[in-house]
Amino acid sequence: MLDNLGNLQRTHSCGTLRVHDVGTTVTLMGWVSRRRDFGELTFIDLRDRDGITQVVLNSEDAPEAHAKAKEVRGEYVIAVTGEVTLRDESQRNAKLETGEVEVHARELLILNDARTLPFQLESATTDALASEDLRLKYRYLDLRRPQLQANLRLRHRVLREIRRYMDEQGFTEIETPILIKSTPEGARDYIVPSRVQPGKFFALPQSPQLFKQLCMIAGMDKYFQIARCFRDEDLRADRQPEFTQLDVEMSFATLDQIYSVTEGLFARVFKLIGVELPLPFPRFSFAEAMRRWGSDKPDLRIEGMELQDLSVELQQTNFAPYVSALAAGGEVKGIVVRGGAGLSRKALDDLQEFAKRYGVTGLAWIKLGDETTSSLLKALGEESVARLASTAGAQEGDAVLIVAGKTKPVAASLGALRNEVARREKLIPANVYAPLWVTEFPMFEYHEDDDRYYAMHHPFTSPLDEDLPLLERAVEGGETELLGRLRTKAYDPVINGVELASGSIRIHRRDVQRMVFKALGMTTEEARSRFGFFLDALEFGTPPHGGIAPGIERLLMVLLSTENIRDVMAFPKTASATDLMIDAPGEVDPKQLEELHLKIVDKK
RNA sequence: GGAGUCGUAGUUCAGUUGGUUAGAACGCCGGCCUGUCACGUCGGAGGUCGCGGGUUCGAAUCCCGUCGGCUCCGCCA
Helix, strand or coil: CCCCCCCCCCCCCCCCCCHHHCCCEEEEEEEEEEEEECCCEEEEEEEECCEEEEEEEECCCCHHHHHHHCCCCCCCEEEEEEEEEECCHHHCCCCCCCCCEEEEEEEEEEEECCCCCCCCCCCCCCCCCCCHHHHHHCHHHHCCCHHHHHHHHHHHHHHHHHHHHHHHCCCEECCCCCCECCCCCCCCCCEEECCCCCCCEEECCCCCHHHHHHHHHCCCCEEEEEEEEECCCCCECCECCEEEEEEEEEECCCHHHHHHHHHHHHHHHHHCCCCCCCCCCCEEEHHHHHHHHCCCCCCCCCCCCCCEECHHHHHCCCCHHHHHHHHCCCEEEEEEECCHHHCCHHHHHHHHHHHHCCCCCCCEEEEECCCEEECCHHHHHHHHHHHHHHHHCCCCCCEEEEEEECHHHHHHHHHHHHHHHHHHCCCCCCCCCCEEEEECCECEEEECCCCEEEECCCCCECECHHHHHHHHHHHHCCCHHHHHHCEECEEEEEECCEECCCEEEECCCHHHHHHHHHHCCCCHHHHHHHHHHHHHHHCCCCCCEEEECCEHHHHHHHHHCCCCHHHHCCCCCCCCCCECCCCECCCCCHHHHHHCCCCCCCCC
16 A cells, blocks of 8 residues: 655755754655565665665564565565664665664654566676666666666756856856757758648758857857757767767867866866866877877877887888878878787787777787797898887887878877777876867868768868868869868867767858858859858858867766766667667658658568 | 667576576565664565577577667768
8 A cells, every 4th residue: 555645845855964963853755776685674774866875674662664574576666654763883874875763653644655677776796787778778777776866966057057157157058949950061960840831841950050150140258059950971889879969169269278268167177076177288290190199089187109100111111001191192000019029929819800990901010029029020131120110219118009001090000009909008197187279170081982072070170270261272273182182170079089069160251151152063053052151141241250069978977987988978879879768769640740741652 | 871889587688509497686575683774684476588480309599570778871951
């Protein structure tokens, strides 16, 4: 039989009672975390979001409540009224915040029962949790775990701090529409059919990009929004189809102003976890970051292990794979693993397999142990190998890992190897936060498959002032190959190897915007049909403006040192973009389809 | 689109030359217990070995397909 709550009110939460509460009568409500039954004496660990309090039920003092406690099972919801008492010295529990006291129940109400849970919230023997699909199906149970509760509360505090800070800095929070129009470039859109306009579709925003620029044109001056964004692309450990960005845009802003607002924001947020970020963040151009770390988001917690160019050294040799890579305009580069001479054959094989994922054909190595060993010894000879190692900067006891090929895969593989080796060899210090800016991203990226240039950031990114003549020559003068050299006023703040935001100064001049569209192979008519409203807006006095958009989940992942984006969202989707709890996406009623003028052609 | 990996009681896992009745721990149910807090103790129930097909006298185990979770590459302006 269940009891009614009636007018009974909680006086405390389960995490708050302390020695100074001893002697008072309290009412607690929560979930039964554990029950320990000694016949005439029963203990219940009562849990709510704040913690756990031990409740004691004694057959002598409160026979009725004690009898009722026999019916109680795990995760039952109960209310307990009783007296707070001090525990004997020997009976205290240092693991509980409330462990110096306990509540002697006078009355117990069973507010609700519970089926046996499909999985144990916390495993008693190991910290092995139930499989993730099961936990996702019963996400509301998984969320009862104190760790996830703490994560969501930090998320709340971060969002609250962000709103405070942005307000202090004079920004206005403005909401923009969720039902907008599909834009062909960029990520795949989630689309929504229109019932009222047969055959037409809305798209969900990948970001409020154009709307925030329009807010600048509207004279709002400083805009922000904590905005949900939608991208129909394949997922990763740090990517979900819908995620949240702090979207920011400001008028008349210089690069330095945006850097400083952003750094101030991160500093404030990191204070929530007691971390003082070193300000200002060091800045590196994209070119320098790629050259030195093989990544546009280098993890600067890892000391050194920068990419070393070995091309010059190897040009002289007659080792065919390297000579031909160099002849084809490629590179040979390596990284030095301090103390890596001890790497086993198997470890090196593993690293080779790892490197191959990034499009290089092999991974050569040199180990400077008691004697020098190398996969290149036969091909190059002892002397060349020794010289190579010294060019790379390796010393006694180190190893050098070497890859060859086109510039991009070489950087990608070594950049990834740097992180992987550091992770495996435990070269990443704990509780260190290493921020930086990566700046001057290229404007365009050449795609071999369809022989054209694509905007690397988005087509509203402003080129560097000094590179504007290049754009003009490329577009008006037909020197298309110059597009690859064009640099932009785009910037990403990176902390611990995680790209935490992305932003740029935008194009505010219509002549420049037209040239960029043209460079992307868009005719005037195409540009008009896609972005006509925006090109119109640019004609009416657009202030210089720029902004940035930190990813809230990424930020929380760094704050909480978790690798899994699902740890920082309440209701995430699986790697195949489904929701196992609500079983979405799902089919819809044929009537709905008909109303929307849709027909399923092939269900497979 | 591609690759790797996992899928066995409610849960986490073990289970190899293919062979009797598929095990352990936790959880669950019942008994006992007045100071436990991962309580203890005695007893009990609980299995479509993800699903489908094949090979075989015989399949959790071998083969093919398929579904699902996770991770990575491509993708993510």
